[in-house]
Amino acid sequence: MEWLTGPFEAAFVQRALWGGILVSAICALAGTWVVLRGMAFLGDAMSHGLLPGVALAALLGGNLLLGALLSAAVITAGVTVLGRTPRLSQDTAIGLLFVGMLSLGVVLVSRSQSFAVDLTGFLFGDVLAVRATDLMLLGGALVLALTVSVLGHRAFTALAFDARKAHTLGLRPRLAHAVLLGLLALAIVASFHIVGTLLVLGLLIAPPAAALPWARSVRGVMALAALLGVTATFSGLLLSWHLGTAAGATVSFLAVCQFFLSHLVSGLLHRPVRTPGARPATTD
Incomplete structure (x- = not known):
């Protein structure tokens, strides 16, 4: 029990x-929704596209979170x-915005005297440096x-499975997409300073993807994904400490490992059982 609970006696680990x-x-x-709609590339582009706003805020001595919000707004508007x-296909638009924003961010960060430190913190975050004010911001974001x-659940659901039907039902799919x-x-901006933009996709994509084989509804996927994310967080902090x-x-x-384990177990459980000596059915 000491091995399990000892690390969490420290206040910074609790935060x-x-x-x-x-x-x-x-x-x-x-x-x-990212997993259901196949928007992983957009999530990757948006997470890395925060760099110009963060770099500009750092150069001007402003709030990094506001800089990230500015970049996120630009990318969202650009994709829309x-x-x-x-x-122009959506993938092409996302790719152009991805490269353009990331390049601009590197140019801005290179103007800083602490280029390596700033970029490392942006990419990988620092979960052990979470402050009480960060928790309040995360609570508001949640x-x-x-x-x-x-x-937006009804509109998002219709949009994820049939955009034309969403339009027929008067759910305004373009607005729902925006x-x-x-x-x-919001999820990426709220999370990037905790795990970094390079790692935020691990918690954004892996838990919902791991939950898909076991949940029968969108709400079920969300609930199980949250539980898997919490499990990965607890286990990751514990292992990193020791x-x-x-x-x-x-x-x-660990979140990515959960995904592979989930789909491996699901595949084994749903593998068809063949009777010894039975021959596969054939069609004439």
Whole structure:
């Protein structure tokens, strides 16, 4: 028991655990739609596209979170506008925004005297440096994400499975898509300073993807994804304490391991059983 509970007696580890729990819940709400709609590339582009705003805020001595919000707003608007261009596929638009924003961010960060430190913190975060004010911000972000998810659940569901039917039902799929992008941006912005933009996709995609074989509804996927995220957070912090590894990376790695384990077990349980001596059916 001392091995399990000892690390969490430290106040900074307790804050890291609470931060990871809140991030897991936020990412479960947004990540479920990312997985259902196949928006992983957009999530990757948006997480790395935060760099220009963060770099600009650092150079001007401003709030990094506000800088990240600015970049997220630019990417969301860019994807929405370019996605309506008939001759330009959404993947192309996302790729162009991804490269453009990331390049601009590197240019801005290179103007800083602490280039390596700033970029490392941006990419990998520092979950053990979570402060009480960070927990308050994460709590507010969770409330906002939950509100958006509840109010937009019907539109998001229709959009995920049949955009044309969503339009027929008068659910305004374009608006729903824009709001969904905002929810994704909220999850990434709220989480990047905890686990970093390079690792946030681990909690955004892996838990919902791991929950898919076991849940029968969208709400079930969200609930199980949140539980898996919390489990990965607790286990990752515990292992990082005893093994001396990077906490955020350990959490994300365990979340990805959960995905592979989930689908492996699901595949074994749903494998068809063949009767000894039976021959496969043939058609003439």
